[in-house]
Amino acid sequence: MAEEDVKLLGVVGSPFVCRVQIALKLKGVEYKFVTQDLQIKSEELLKYNPIYKKVPVLVHNERPINESLVIVEYIDEAWKGKSILPADPYQRALARFWAKFIDDKVFGAAWKSVFTVNEEEREKNVKETHEGLQFLEDELKDKFFGGEEYGLVDIAAVNIAFWVPLVQEVAGLQLFTNEKFPKLYKWSQEFLSQPTIEECLPPRDPIFAFFKGRYESLLASAK
Structure with a gap:
């Protein structure tokens, strides 16, 4: 399997970004943390989240996923390891x-x-x-x-x-x-x-x- 490109656009201190970090850690996913300045929206943030223009944004092989709870569910389904959501x-x-x-x-x-x-x-x-x-x-x-x-x-x-x-x-x-x-x-x-x-x-x-x-x-x- 080809090496996966995983980036997390976020800010330190955000509870919503923290949720995603926990899920990634739980699954053992290696990723690059890309710090954002929310006062000056980066081109990268506007590219990957043009609708809400906020963090967190998970970018998996150049495909962006937005909204922390949606991202956590995606991580649970995309990677093996400890389940985050119940099976039932x-x-x-x-x-x-x-x-x-x-x-x-x-x-x-x-x-x-x-x-x-x-x-x-x-x-x-x-x-x-x-x-x-x-x-x-x-x-x-x-x-x-x-x-x-x-x-x-x-x-x-x-x-x-x-x-x-x-x-x-x-x-x-x-x-x-x-x-x-x-x-x-x-x-x-x-x-x-x-x-x-x-x-x-x-x-x-x-x-x-x-x-x-x-x-x-x-x-x-x-x-």
Whole structure:
């Protein structure tokens, strides 16, 4: 088989790029990481993702795949090794549902809880975040969402495990805590301590400093 050309267009510190890195690591896929500046869109990014013009983009033998959850599924199907999605069609459908739920109902609301200055809007988003996390708390039946081994939903939820605690600290909020969501919090600690996951996480301090600066700029601009 000819040598495969695999590139990942991304930025360090993106939870969506991190998902793809985890999937690639899990499958043992060698790839080139091509760092992007999202303020100045590169010709390469515009070529491979002309519709959304954002990362991550996986380029496999010059064929681009966009959107993190779509890319993770593609990686699962394109390469052999540990399965990311369940074999059973119903369980696969459920995994897809919860992965999308995390983006639509949890992470977006958590992000807006932090990066908004309108108190009424913030309260609404905090409430939505708590409601979403409670659904996940109730859904978590085993060590991981994938059972005894992590899978698609766990990988999708890396943004909850790593990024939500980080940005809530930036704003001094209590979105995701051990007291409110004990099962989910225990899951997050177990998940982040897995060797494959640890290797794919960005360094915390510079990411915290970046978001702290962004948050303080937001507050300053609101005065």
